[in-house]
Amino acid sequence: MIENDNKLIIESLNGKINSFGKLVEKYQNKMFNLAIQITNDSDASNDITQDVFIKAYEKLNTFDQNKKFFSWIYRITLNAALNYKNHLQFTKNFDNDSMFEGKSASEEIETNERSKAVQKTIKSLDDKYRTLVILKHYQELSYEEITEITKLPIGKIKSRLYIARDNLRKSLEGINK
Amino acid sequence: MKDTKLFKLTNRYIDNELGKNEKAELDELLKNPDNKKYFDSMVDTVNRIEESKPLEKEIDVVSPVAGQIKDHKNEGVMAKTESWFDKIFNGSKLSYATSFALGGLIVAFIFMLQPTNTEIDDAFLTGTIADRSFDKTYVLNEHDFEGAVNVKYADKVTILDVKLSTQAEIDCELSYDKTQFALYGVKTVDSQNSGQFASHGSSVRLSDLKSNHYLVFLRNLQNNESKVRASFYRGSMNISNITIDIKN
Numbered sequence: 001m002i003e004n005d006n007k008l009i010i011e012s013l014n015g016k017i018n019s020f021g022k023l024v025e026k027y028q029n030k031m032f033n034l035a036i037q038i039t040n041d042s043d044a045s046n047d048i049t050q051d052v053f054i055k056a057y058e059k060l061n062t063f064d065q066n067k068k069f070f071s072w073i074y075r076i077t078l079n080a081a082l083n084y085k086n087h088l089q090f091t092k093n094f095d096n097d098s099m100f101e102g103k104s105a106s107e108e109i110e111t112n113e114r115s116k117a118v119q120k121t122i123k124s125l126d127d128k129y130r131t132l133v134i135l136k137h138y139q140e141l142s143y144e145e146i147t148e149i150t151k152l153p154i155g156k157i158k159s160r161l162y163i164a165r166d167n168l169r170k171s172l173e174g175i176n177k
Numbered sequence: 178m179k180d181t182k183l184f185k186l187t188n189r190y191i192d193n194e195l196g197k198n199e200k201a202e203l204d205e206l207l208k209n210p211d212n213k214k215y216f217d218s219m220v221d222t223v224n225r226i227e228e229s230k231p232l233e234k235e236i237d238v239v240s241p242v243a244g245q246i247k248d249h250k251n252e253g254v255m256a257k258t259e260s261w262f263d264k265i266f267n268g269s270k271l272s273y274a275t276s277f278a279l280g281g282l283i284v285a286f287i288f289m290l291q292p293t294n295t296e297i298d299d300a301f302l303t304g305t306i307a308d309r310s311f312d313k314t315y316v317l318n319e320h321d322f323e324g325a326v327n328v329k330y331a332d333k334v335t336i337l338d339v340k341l342s343t344q345a346e347i348d349c350e351l352s353y354d355k356t357q358f359a360l361y362g363v364k365t366v367d368s369q370n371s372g373q374f375a376s377h378g379s380s381v382r383l384s385d386l387k388s389n390h391y392l393v394f395l396r397n398l399q400n401n402e403s404k405v406r407a408s409f410y411r412g413s414m415n416i417s418n419i420t421i422d423i424k425n
Contacts, residue, residue: 115228
């Protein structure tokens with residue numbers, strides 16, 4: 001995968017927009033679904049996905065081709081989505097509204113009540129725990145991939161994820177299965 | 178939280194990372210009903226998390242992304258040159274000559290239509306930069322930046338002073354009614370780097386307000402009241418907008 005991506009990156013740097021288009025096509029759904037899981041906002045996630053690819057294109061000449069393009073772009077998406085969510089949170093708090101009211105992705109897609117309750121509990125976690133739950137259990141990434149994306153040591157990722165699972169266990173105990 | 182050993186082994190079991198000895202150790206711990214209850218509860222929690230994974234949606238942003246990056250400077254010089262030549266030189270020599278001649282005439286015509294600048298000279302601009310009093314101030318107090326757009330009304334010119342205090346890379350786009358204003362010039366003040374701006378028809382985009390403080394000079398084409406919209410962007414994401422009233 002890394003070789004194919006690097007070939008497309010080199011072609012993109014030589015001006016072949018179609019090659020960059022192939023990278024966009026390959027990763028757009030993964031980026032979008034990560035963004036939506038963080039922001040819970042479909043329109044914003046679409047914008048974030050586009051912005052991330054444009055930003056990646058602008059910085060493509062700084063990309064270290066010994067690293068995985070996937071991890072690099074995933075990291076940019078994660079940061080953009082967290083920035084968006086935190087900015088939104090600030091604005092909403094400032095306006096005395098509760099977070100994520102109104103149109104949300106979770107309302108757009110069909111999920112059962114049980115899943116909604118779990119998603120809500122995950123949403124209530126602090127970002128540093130919630131992000132890892134999403135990356136590990138929703139995005140189904142390995143610890144090695146998570147460490148490449150977050151730049152955190154594996155030990156720290158595991159200890160945070162273990163705590164997150166334990167906190168979720170306690171929170172979900174009272175919620176019907 | 179349960180004791181550290183059970184906590185760690187349960188999580189390693191969930192991640193399918195248990196070694197043979199650890200498995201035996203966990204089995205031993207699970208003989209205790211409390212430990213077993215905790216273990217089952219953790220496994221159930223992780224199952225519930227994974228079952229709650231939202232349905233994945235699909236998007237197609239290939240075309241919009243390609244459209245936005247087409248004119249970008251990262252486009253390789255060779256490809257850019259090839260593209261230009263392909264677009265321009267794909268007809269007969271007569272058609273090239275006709276195209277160039279027509280283009281020249283159009284450019285000359287556009288220049289003839291431009292209002293003259295003779296009434297605003299460099300001394301005026303220097304004086305304006307030195308005189309830091311303003312007629313109106315629009316304060317910005319956002320999540321990751323604060324600052325102000327100051328407005329000064331001068332004879333035939335409106336000056337917009339755009340200064341932010343921020344750690345983020347933020348651009349500002351000023352949009353105006355081109356029947357009311359023409360962009361006279363942009364000056365950077367107290368800049369850490371040489372500021373960059375780009376004008377497109379009825380707007381001017383000021384880059385990187387983290388490092389630059391800009392003065393934008395708009396020539397008043399008519400003596401009417403009008404508005405200028407200031408839009409702030411982090412990357413291409415719009416993060417704030419203000420509307421500035423211009424009184425002449």
